[in-house]
Amino acid sequence: MSKNEISGGEAIVRALENEGVEYLFGISGGSVIPIFDAIVTTKTKIKMVLTRHEQGATHMADGYARATGKPGVVLVTSGPGATNALTGMMTAHMDSVPMVVMTGQSIRPMLGKDAFQEADIFGMAMPVVKHSYLVRETNDIPRIFHEAFHISASGRPGPVLIDIPKDVSAGVCSQDARADMDLPGYKPQVPPDHEAIMQMAEALSKSRRPVLLVGHGALISGAAAQVRAFAEKMNAPVMTTFLGKGAFPETHALSLGWPGMHGTAYANKALCECDLVMSIGCRFDDRILGRQDLFCQKAVKLHVDIDPAEIGKMIQPDVHCVGDAREVIEELTKHVGRLNTEEWVEHLANYKKNFPLKYRKTGGLKMQHVIDELYRMTQGRAVVVTDVGQHQMWAGQFYRTDYPDNWISSGGAGTMGFGVPAAVGAQFGRPNDLVVCISGDGGFQMMNQELTTAVIHKLPIKFFVMNNHYLGMVRQWQELFYEDRKSGVDLEGNPDFVKMAEAYGMKGFNLKRPGDVKRILKKALDYNEGPCLVNAEVEKTDNVFPMVPAGKPLEDMLIARPRHKLDKPTGST
Amino acid sequence: MNQMMANGTQTHTLSALVANKPGVLARIAQVFARRGFNIDSLVVSPTRDGNFSRMTMTALGDPSGLDQIIKQVNKLVDVIHCSDLTDQNIVVKELMLIKMRIEAELRTEVLQVAEHFGARSVDLTDESLTMMITGNSDKLDAYVELCKKYNIIELVRTGKVVMARGPKET
Numbered sequence: 001m002s003k004n005e006i007s008g009g010e011a012i013v014r015a016l017e018n019e020g021v022e023y024l025f026g027i028s029g030g031s032v033i034p035i036f037d038a039i040v041t042t043k044t045k046i047k048m049v050l051t052r053h054e055q056g057a058t059h060m061a062d063g064y065a066r067a068t069g070k071p072g073v074v075l076v077t078s079g080p081g082a083t084n085a086l087t088g089m090m091t092a093h094m095d096s097v098p099m100v101v102m103t104g105q106s107i108r109p110m111l112g113k114d115a116f117q118e119a120d121i122f123g124m125a126m127p128v129v130k131h132s133y134l135v136r137e138t139n140d141i142p143r144i145f146h147e148a149f150h151i152s153a154s155g156r157p158g159p160v161l162i163d164i165p166k167d168v169s170a171g172v173c174s175q176d177a178r179a180d181m182d183l184p185g186y187k188p189q190v191p192p193d194h195e196a197i198m199q200m201a202e203a204l205s206k207s208r209r210p211v212l213l214v215g216h217g218a219l220i221s222g223a224a225a226q227v228r229a230f231a232e233k234m235n236a237p238v239m240t241t242f243l244g245k246g247a248f249p250e251t252h253a254l255s256l257g258w259p260g261m262h263g264t265a266y267a268n269k270a271l272c273e274c275d276l277v278m279s280i281g282c283r284f285d286d287r288i289l290g291r292q293d294l295f296c297q298k299a300v301k302l303h304v305d306i307d308p309a310e311i312g313k314m315i316q317p318d319v320h321c322v323g324d325a326r327e328v329i330e331e332l333t334k335h336v337g338r339l340n341t342e343e344w345v346e347h348l349a350n351y352k353k354n355f356p357l358k359y360r361k362t363g364g365l366k367m368q369h370v371i372d373e374l375y376r377m378t379q380g381r382a383v384v385v386t387d388v389g390q391h392q393m394w395a396g397q398f399y400r401t402d403y404p405d406n407w408i409s410s411g412g413a414g415t416m417g418f419g420v421p422a423a424v425g426a427q428f429g430r431p432n433d434l435v436v437c438i439s440g441d442g443g444f445q446m447m448n449q450e451l452t453t454a455v456i457h458k459l460p461i462k463f464f465v466m467n468n469h470y471l472g473m474v475r476q477w478q479e480l481f482y483e484d485r486k487s488g489v490d491l492e493g494n495p496d497f498v499k500m501a502e503a504y505g506m507k508g509f510n511l512k513r514p515g516d517v518k519r520i521l522k523k524a525l526d527y528n529e530g531p532c533l534v535n536a537e538v539e540k541t542d543n544v545f546p547m548v549p550a551g552k553p554l555e556d557m558l559i560a561r562p563r564h565k566l567d568k569p570t571g572s573t
Numbered sequence: 574m575n576q577m578m579a580n581g582t583q584t585h586t587l588s589a590l591v592a593n594k595p596g597v598l599a600r601i602a603q604v605f606a607r608r609g610f611n612i613d614s615l616v617v618s619p620t621r622d623g624n625f626s627r628m629t630m631t632a633l634g635d636p637s638g639l640d641q642i643i644k645q646v647n648k649l650v651d652v653i654h655c656s657d658l659t660d661q662n663i664v665v666k667e668l669m670l671i672k673m674r675i676e677a678e679l680r681t682e683v684l685q686v687a688e689h690f691g692a693r694s695v696d697l698t699d700e701s702l703t704m705m706i707t708g709n710s711d712k713l714d715a716y717v718e719l720c721k722k723y724n725i726i727e728l729v730r731t732g733k734v735v736m737a738r739g740p741k742e743t
Contacts, residue, residue, distance in 0.1 A: 122596065127603055131650040134596070151650060185592060185653040309644035 029077020058088020155188025217281020614732025
């Protein structure tokens, strides 16, 4: 190498430094050795977090990204290393999370020849990434990395894959190689259309029963303050979607919590009765709509989204505005006044009083009880990371979120195994905040090997395993819709999770009786020498309500277990 | 060119300006396939500026589904723009080669038919005749119809290429 040249690996590390990367999450392997070597030879300040599974690395990057708003970065090897990362890319893609995933690849002359650990990850990942690259020239590294980070974080964020053949990372890169972006087809954001904003203001001014449906897009755009000012100025009730939790304080008098399949009764009732629904960065997910053609049939529909492909995808709006939520709401707030909503707000307050989220305080230990107590003891200030299933819905219901970026959960993808690694990533990103991870016994065991990562880095995460010895959500469906025929849901034979925690070098606590909840939670919250785990032996067959059976309209919401037999749901999952 | 089917589906002609790189076609094809649309014809060629390619596609499906597909295609980073040109003011042309087994005694008749359609012969042997015809798709269809009574060995069509009329770019 001449003086004017650096290795491909070095060029990659420099490019990552230029993007302000703090952490890399990943696992080494044959085809990425030149990059791992450059991490040492360049003496970079970027810290490499060695995970125990590539899927874990992607969820860590995801948790880091959701907790900080910055792209999470993954570095894994080719073949199985790359395919293991697919689930994490898909999870990030569904929830619009910025992420850059580097995969190693066979050397260029071997591509397409079934070389050892060759996988066409570029082809496989296409439907689950925002964009992808196969680096064909070492000199392209500065430009491709610059573009990848820009694409990942701008507009509607998402994962970007960079597949790097080993002879490219081992090759030489000229110091003069340009990093200028060349993206003529990429238009991540357009300024909001003034005409649409005026039409929205007009529609709002006529509404007596409006609701704001605030989604993850509002959080991504950093619009929490703007949404609050907007809602308060109009005196309009707000529901935040499951992923939008924190975009508007759930303890605010105007908050209705989250709507949809397991959302609050009052949010769903508000959607059934409103005369106007305004989505701000929400994509009208099928969990929210119930039966699509009957959703808010009589209401005027307004839709603000940064992604033009979301307009009319599920719901045809009367007025839409493509643009950044913060910009649109800031502008729109100037053109609205206080609405005539006193009656409506009071009507909904009655619903909140008459149909609260609740659980039985008698009998065995309940997940809701643990979560409810956790909420109180942490004053609602924890960064809550969940896995997927019943515990996730109850965490959403009983851990109310008042602050942006404090709620991290796999929504669109519903990826079991997300919780543990995402909590690790979140704690890396937010070292000074309390991070709690709430998992079920099913999802916990899909990624529990990443506890090691938490232990090695002494991350003070509180891991809760809500252990009902079942894949509880599926069991609930089987009970309600399949005459309680349990099939493929019994997790009897789980290991002793406290012993497991101890084997990992963590502190573990068993929680079995309702009377012990406060005491054990206090012990866990006070524990300060790295991570700890609480194994909560909860009631085995409790069910999550409210529930809108998949494919049914919101009007058919079940507030409690019905006595009559239910039809098999027509909607997906 | 705008064929309306009984079930409300319609043949659409789409044009896309895309980056001229490996993988772009696969990305676009995935968007169609995932939503159950079959691409009937596809023409891809570099534009005057070799960094870009022009794709012309025809696809059959219901218009609302296609709207979503166009939005998704436009979202792809490598796509500069994609639009539905059905019913727009455009020039549409297609080229076809058709090879027939023609004995010497029928040759004159076949060439007369060809002359009527503006087709011309591009290959001739003792047993076969290959004709080339360009024009809009209806004309090509009509020509095939007439050729059916001869012995068609094979035919190949390029699929539609389109261009906006007047000075503006497609």
